[in-house]
Amino acid sequence: MNSVHDMGGMHGMGPIQHEKNEPVFHARWEGRVLALTRAMGPWRLAGSSRYEQERIPAAEYLRMSYYERWFTALVERLVQSGLATREEIKSGKRAGGSTKMVPRLTAAQVRAELTPAAASRAAAQAAPAPATPASAGRADRPGAAPRFQVGQAVRARNMHPSGHTRLPRYTRGKLGAIERDYGVFGFPDTSAHGLGAKPQHVYSVRFAARELWGEQAAPRDVVYVDLWDDYLEPA
Amino acid sequence: MNATRRGFLTAAGAAAAQDHVHAQGHDHVHQAVPSDLTLRVKALESLLVEKGLVDRAALDAVVDHYEHNVGPRNGARVVARAWADAGYKKRLLANAGAALAELGFAGQTGENLVVVENSPQVHHLVVCTLCSCYPWAMLGLPPVWYKSAPYRSRAVIDPRGVLREFGLELPKDAEVRVWDSTADLRYLVLPERPAGSEKLSEEALAALVTRDAMIGVAKVTLPQAGGRP
Numbered sequence: 094m095n096s097v098h099d100m101g102g103m104h105g106m107g108p109i110q111h112e113k114n115e116p117v118f119h120a121r122w123e124g125r126v127l128a129l130t131r132a133m134g135p136w137r138l139a140g141s142s143r144y145e146q147e148r149i150p151a152a153e154y155l156r157m158s159y160y161e162r163w164f165t166a167l168v169e170r171l172v173q174s175g176l177a178t179r180e181e182i183k184s185g186k187r188a189g190g191s192t193k194m195v196p197r198l199t200a201a202q203v204r205a206e207l208t209p210a211a212a213s214r215a216a217a218q219a220a221p222a223p224a225t226p227a228s229a230g231r232a233d234r235p236g237a238a239p240r241f242q243v244g245q246a247v248r249a250r251n252m253h254p255s256g257h258t259r260l261p262r263y264t265r266g267k268l269g270a271i272e273r274d275y276g277v278f279g280f281p282d283t284s285a286h287g288l289g290a291k292p293q294h295v296y297s298v299r300f301a302a303r304e305l306w307g308e309q310a311a312p313r314d315v316v317y318v319d320l321w322d323d324y325l326e327p328a
Numbered sequence: 329m330n331a332t333r334r335g336f337l338t339a340a341g342a343a344a345a346q347d348h349v350h351a352q353g354h355d356h357v358h359q360a361v362p363s364d365l366t367l368r369v370k371a372l373e374s375l376l377v378e379k380g381l382v383d384r385a386a387l388d389a390v391v392d393h394y395e396h397n398v399g400p401r402n403g404a405r406v407v408a409r410a411w412a413d414a415g416y417k418k419r420l421l422a423n424a425g426a427a428l429a430e431l432g433f434a435g436q437t438g439e440n441l442v443v444v445e446n447s448p449q450v451h452h453l454v455v456c457t458l459c460s461c462y463p464w465a466m467l468g469l470p471p472v473w474y475k476s477a478p479y480r481s482r483a484v485i486d487p488r489g490v491l492r493e494f495g496l497e498l499p500k501d502a503e504v505r506v507w508d509s510t511a512d513l514r515y516l517v518l519p520e521r522p523a524g525s526e527k528l529s530e531e532a533l534a535a536l537v538t539r540d541a542m543i544g545v546a547k548v549t550l551p552q553a554g555g556r557p
Contacts, residue, residue: 101457101508102485106477109493115471117395122369127469128390129373132382143459159460159475161365168372177375185371187378200386230512231440259510261457263484278512295511302504306485314504316484319511 094255095262097151102263102306123160130167135202138170141285144257145169236277236292237322245271246328247298249320257285260324267304268328272297272317280321293322394469400539403466403516405431406443407542408534411521420518421445433465441466444507445518446544451498453491453544454507454515455483463514467539474543484508494545517544524550 100106118124130142145166146154154162171177181188241247251266252258259281275297279290298320302310376382409431410417420427425439441463444452456462457480462470473479483490487504491497498504507515519541525533540546 099458100477100481101455101483103477103481106481109473109478109482109490110476111473111494112471117399117469118391119472120366122366124391124394125369125373125387127394128387129369129376129382131390132386133376136381146459155477159472164365164369164372171376176381177379181375182372185374187375200383200389202386259458261508261510263457275511275513295513297513302506310485311488311500311504313501314487314506316506316508318508319513321511 094147094257095253096147097154098147099262101261118160123158126160126164126167130163133167133171136174136176138167138176139173139287140170141257141281142166142170143281144285147257230279232277232279232290232292234277234292236294239274239294239296240322241271241274241294241296241325241327243271243274247271247296247325248328249298249318250324250326252324254282256282258282258324260320261318263305264298264300264318264320267300269298269300269304269318272299275319278321280323282321282323291323295319295321296325298325398465399468400466400537400542401534402433402468403463403539403542404534404537406433406466406516407518407537408530410443410518411525411533412530417445417518424516440512441514441516442507443516443518444505446520446547448502448520450503450505451491451544452505452507452515452517453483453487454509454517455480456509457481457484458510461509461511461514463516466514466516467542471539491545494540496546517542519546519548522548522550 118127142163143166146162148169149157149162149165157165168179168182171182172179178188246268247270248268249260249264249266252260253265273296275295277292278295279292283289283291296319297317300316300318302314302316303312305316373382373384373387377384406420406428410420416427416430419430420443424441424443427443428434428441446452454462455474460470460475462474464470479490484506487506488498491504509515519537521533522536525536528536536548536550538546538548541548
C-alpha cells in the first residue's frame with residue numbers, strides 16, 4: 094500500500110538523530126512488547142506484523158515510536174486471531190468463559206523459537222500449535238521457476254496494490270538488472286493476506302542511482318533492492 | 329537539506345553535537361510516547377499470561393536474549409576473522425551461512441545473510457526503507473536512528489549526504505552501493521581493515537569494529553588515529 098511507511102526517497106523527515114551508547118531498550122515496556130510479540134510465535138498469529146504496522150494511519154505512524162507500532166500491530170493480530178477481544182486487552186482481564194490455553198506456553202518453547210538449534214529438542218515436548226498459515230520467508234519447497242537470469246535487464250512493474258507489498262514505490266517503472274538469484278521465498282503480497290505462500294524466486298536487482306533519481310545522483314552510485322519474481326517484467 | 333544541522337555538526341564536532349542533542353532531550357520530540365503505554369503493555373501482558381498464551385519467564389528470556397546474547401560483538405568477531413584469515417573472508421563473501429557456522433553461528437540468520445565488502449573504491453550502506461530489516465543475529469536490535477524516518481527516507485536518494493551527517497565524506501570517484509533490504513535477505517558490511525592494524529590479534533581487531541561500520545555509516549579506525557571509536 095502506498096502509505097508513509099514506504100519512505101525511500103522522501104524529503105522533510107528531518108536530521109538523523111544518532112544517539113551515543115544507546116541502550117537496547119529505552120523503557121522496560123519496549124522490551125516487553127518485543128518479547129510478547131516473539132513469545133506469541135508458537136501460536137502463529139493471523140496476519141502480518143509488517144502489514145498491520147503499515148495500516149496504522151500515516152499521521153499516527155509518524156508520531157508513534159517503533160515499539161508503539163509493534164504494540165499496535167500485536168493488538169490487531171490478537172484480535173484477528175480470536176485470541177483476545179479489544180475489551181480484554183483494554184482491561185487486562187480475561188472475560189469469563191473465554192479461551193484459556195492448557196498447558197500454558199513454557200519458556201523452553203519460546204527459547205526454541207529464538208534459537209533454532211534448540212528447536213528440535215523442544216519440538217518433541219511442545220504442545221501442538223495451531224496449523225501454520227502460509228508464511229513469508231525462505232520456502233522449504235520448490236516454487237515457480239525463475240523467469241529471469243543473472244545479468245538480464247528487467248523493469249520493476251508499475252503497480253500500486255492497496256495491500257501489503259515489498260516493492261518500494263521509488264523502484265516502480267524503473268529499469269534495472271538482475272544481480273543475484275537468492276532462491277525461492279514465500280510471497281508477502283499474498284501471505285500477509287492469508288492467500289498462500291506463492292513461493293517464487295527473489296533477486297537482488299541493481300538500479301543505477303541516476304535511473305532512480307536523475308542527474309542529481311552520482312554517476313556511478315547504485316541501489317540494490319531485493320525483489321520477488323512477480324514484481325518484475327522483462328525490459 | 330538539513331543545512332542547520334550540518335552547519336552545527338561542522339562547527340561543534342559530531343560527538344559534541346550528539347551529546348548536546350541528547351542532553352537537551354531532543355531525541356524523541358517527533359515521537360512522543362503516550363504516558364499510558366507502560367500501563368497498556370502491562371495490561372496486555374497480564375491478560376496473555378492469564379490466558380496461558382505466554383509465560384512471564386519466557387518473556388524474561390526473550391528480553392535477556394536481546395539484551396545479552398546478541399549484539400554487534402557477534403558481527404565484530406566475523407569481521408575480525410575475515411581480516412585475519414583471507415581464506416575465511418573468501419568463504420564469507422561467497423556463502424555467509426557456511427562461514428558463520430564455522431564460528432558457531434549455525435542456524436541463525438546465516439542462510440539469509442549476505443556480506444558485502446568495502447574497499448577504497450566501493451562503499452556499501454545498508455537500509456530498510458519499508459521498515460527495519462537488520463541482521464539481528466550479527467548486530468542485535470537496530471538502533472533508533474536506523475528505524476527512523478530520516479534515515480529510511482534519505483539513505484537511498486542521498487547516501488552521500490547521509491554519510492556526511494555521520495561524519496564520513498567519501499571521495500567523488502568512490503562508488504556508493506546502497507542495499508535496501510526489503511525482503512528476507514540481511515546485509516552486513518565488511519569494513520576496510522584500518523591501516524596500522526597489521527600486528528593486532530584477532531581479538532584486538534574485533535574490539536575495533538563498530539556496529540555503525542557494519543551498517544556502512546562509519547569506517548573502522550584505530551583509537552590513536554583520532555577517529556570516532
